[in-house]
Each structure stands twice: as C-alpha cells, then as structure tokens.
Amino acid sequence: MTPDESSVIRIFGRALRTRGQSEDVEVFGLGSSKVAAAVDTLVASTDIPPSMSLRDAARKAVAACVSDFAAKGIRPGAGLVSVVLPKGITRAQVGRLARGVAEASGEFGFRVLGGDTSGGREIAISVCIIGSRPRRMPRRAGARAGDLIMTTGLFGLAPAGLYIAMSAKKPKGPAKFATQARREFMRPSPPLEFCVRSSASFSSSMDSSDGLGATLNEMAAQSRVRFELDSLPVADGLYGFASTNKLDPLELVLYGGEEYSTVFTCRPSARTRLKRRAAAMGLELCEIGRVVRGRGVYATHSGTRFRVQNRGWKHL
C-alpha cells in the first residue's frame, strides 16, 4: 500500500531518529550560531498545471519555502536550488525557470547562491533556504486557552485557482474572481515581512500550505488544546463561484491547500496592534476563533457546529 505524506514523514523520522514534533523549519547549532533551514520541492506532474508558466512555477517553488520561514518569523539568509530537467528542455525554458528563481529571491530579499542540476523524466525544482534562528521562535505547539486564532489571509482562492487551471472548459462565474483565484494559485505571496515583525507576539504558528484544516489540527494537537472557530476566513466571491461550479465552498476553504498564509495564535491584547500593522501592509488579517481547553478543532458556521477534519492536501 502506498503510504500517505504523514506516513512517509513517520518512516523517515523513525529511521533518522528525529524524535520530537515536526516544525516548519529545522533548527540546529553551527559553532556558536543557531541556524534554521527548510527545503521544498515542486514537481511538474504534481504541482505545475499545463497553463502555469515555468517562470511562475520556479517562483512558487521559492515562495513555498519562504512560507515556512515566514511562519516562524525568520528572514531567509541564503538559498540553494536544485533543478531536475528532462531531455528536450530548451534554453528558453531553462531561462524562464532561472528568472522565476531570481524574481522570487529579489522579492523576498535574499540571494540564491547556486545549486545543482540533474537529468530526469520531468521538471522538479528543489529549494533550500537557510537563515539565522532568532532567539525566540514560535512553535506549532504553544497555543494557550484564551488565545485568539488568526490567519494572514482569506482562504479558498488558491484551490479555486487550481480548479480553474485544471478545468478543461472555462469555469462559470465572474471573470474577476477567476483572475484573482488563478493569480493566488500561480503567484502566492507568503506574509514574510508581517511575520518577521510580528512573530514575537505569536504563541504558536504554522504555514498553511497543507490546508487550513490540517494546519489547525496540527497546531491544536501539538499545543494540547482545542480550537473553536466562529468565523471561517472565506474569500470574497467564493460562495458564488462554488455554487455556480457545484463545489463545496467549505471544502475549498478548509481542505483545499496550496495557500501560503501563516496561521498563528496570540494573546487578545496583541489584536489591535497586529491588525493595524497588517492593514498598513495591505494584508487581510482574519480573527477566526479562540483557543479553549480540550482537544480537536471545531467550527461553527451558519449556525451549525462541526468538527474540522485533520486532512488536507495530500501529494500521494
């Protein structure tokens, strides 16, 4: 039987004896310094729909890795990139991949220094980012009863964008929503600056790329608390798009994945300051619920309370 992503992580964790809870970045000491590092790989057949440009694909590979750093409030220090290229790829295509990597490194303010190239059956771009671990880094564990639960953006757009990108025929609904959704999927922007400046206020945090439901469940489980959501961060226009295309809007919001926001918890006293800072940076900070005693993740939506499942985007 093919193991799913979390089983693969468990199998590797056992072999490598990396006991302890998984995090967005790995931290370790190097001489007297503390270092943080993360790696993310984007593979053509799984992650690059035919309508996505190679430049956007390469940019997204970097952005996905930056998202792990953003969630922990760490500024990337330097990056390495490893590309797998199939036979028959052209100079122009390689140039687009290179420009996408360069674009992202400029956008997120760090240098990609070099890397490695190999041949293979399909394009794959693996990005490794290294940075200094700050004295205080928020963990996935750390949420306490009474904390607010926040996201750095609305959800559902990127999964809708993926649906649109994968559809054979033109999806129904307003063109403006479709454009926005495609853009969110193709060119995600992790909230690096906001999180670097705000992470001292996070009691726990995690990158949301596995899907909002999976992210919240992981944080609640590691923190040994219950998350009670009363205001799901549904993107504007999502209900209309979902209903026109016969999709479940909550499925897109909670289990869609591909969204490079940060989910965090904080004391209520931090609310006003964080909202003001986010607004000044053009970021939609959403207060989606409260941490309470107990276990699990529950949401109340349109008068119904239900359990948010621990599932999300599975690559396998």
Place this chain on the structure above:
Amino acid sequence: MTPDESSVIRIFGRALRTRGQSEDVEVFGLGSSKVAAAVDTLVASTDIPPSMSLRDAARKAVAACVSDFAAKGIRPGAGLVSVVLPKGITRAQVGRLARGVAEASGEFGFRVLGGDTSGGREIAISVCIIGSRPRRMPRRAGARAGDLIMTTGLFGLAPAGLYIAMSAKKPKGPAKFATQARREFMRPSPPLEFCVRSSASFSSSMDSSDGLGATLNEMAAQSRVRFELDSLPVADGLYGFASTNKLDPLELVLYGGEEYSTVFTCRPSARTRLKRRAAAMGLELCEIGRVVRGRGVYATHSGTRFRVQNRGWKHL
C-alpha cells in the same frame, strides 16, 4: 536545442547574478558566522540502475553531497532531505530510502534533521548539507606552478561498475574486479576524514564526480596554470577488464565520472606527511602530476603526450 549542464549553470548564474567562479560548496555569512552549504539530487531514471537497491541509492545521494564538503575539508553540520515519490511506492521501499539516508548520516557523522516529501513520476532524492565554513577553505583556483597534483583514490572502477550494472549480459573478466567495481559505483566513500584533517595543505581542490578530466580542466582553468600528468591513477585490474570488454581504459579513467574522490594540489613539502596520513586511513593517495606555467591539462601515458579534454559525465 537542449542545453548541457554547464550551459544550465551559466543560464542560472546570469539570472541570479552569481558572478565569480563556481565552487563545490556555496559560502555566505549568517550574522557573525560563515556558513557553507551544498545540494545534490539523485534521480531514478538518470542515476539509479535497476540493479541498485533503494537503500544504496539514498545512501549515495547523501554521499554525493558529502563529497562536496570533503573536497573543501569541511565537516557537515546538518542535513535536510527532500524525496519525490511516485504513486505505487510501498512502505517497504520508503523504509529502504529512509534507512539509506540514516546509514549515510551515521557514516559521515552528522544528523539529517528532516525535510520534505512530494509526489512525482519517479523517485528523486535531494540532499542539502550545511556546515561551518572554516577560516581557510581551499578553492578550485589556487594551484601554483611547482605544486603536486594528487587524487585521494584510483579511477575507473565506478564507471566500470556502472557499465556492469547497465549491461544486459554478464560482463567478461574476473569476478573479483566486477564485485569491487560494482561496490565502488553503488557505495562511494568520499574521503571526508582525510580531507578535513589535510585541507590546510591543499592549494586548490575539487570533488571529482564530474569526471577526472573535467575536474582537472576546471581546476587548471580557474587557477590559470597548466596541469602536466605523468602517472594516471588507473585502478588495478582496469586494463584487463577494459580489454576483455572492448572498452577504452583511459576513457573510463578520465571521462567516466561518478567517482567521489577529491583532486587537490599541494606543495611538494606536504607529500610525505599526506601520504603517511592517507596510508594510515587506508586511502590510496595518488600523485598524478605537476602544476606548471601555461594553460590546459596534458597527460603522458605509455610514452605519448595528449591533451586531456574538458568533458566528463553530462547528465543532459
């Protein structure tokens, strides 16, 4: 036209403005510390013959990256691994990959902390290693006229091993040679300890995995000197194997690739000390020639002098 590996590196170098000469590891500052990092990816269709176990494949992915660190005399500090897994892979197969990574990290004395898993069409293992950059790190440039040219092992075995692994029928010749050649290809052992202890004596150095000819040409070109070889490091039994199987032995030695040795130059005064240390560690240190003024790489073999070409193992 499909660009070759060096063109891909040039295209990325231009886009990323990583001017300057390429090195085995990338170095950068992180706060007050100097960091070294390298990445290497092994892809099933290019690098894993059907007869190679997944455990050996994963071990080799790590060893290839360790080889970059060995060449610069740097001890790996920590590693991250990113695996691409095709649909249908079994738990047992994932377990073999994980054990191969664990085996290598134990063997070379550092921890692999975690990483990333994605789906794709074929197995790929990308390894990123991070370490502290020592005060003095030998470069590919740095060889001076009068220096000796040394390799930390004999050449030709791994390419012969690849030939054996890829052959449909059983290759001719002594079984002992075949076993040794297969082992060298399947389970390379970069000279990490020797180089960590000896790199202060290297005037220049480089990992030989692109092939001996390409490695020597790169070092000579970056150092702006000529390499004159008078004693090619031909593995024992290679002439016999090559002649029985109608292969060119010098092609295997100079252009075969897949050999994770370190090529270095040093002052003649370091010779005795380095040879003694290598012998004590069971390493065959080969003195293959001299650095002289001029350009290019030339070899004298069986009374004939010829130019060693700047070509090697190309993945594309």
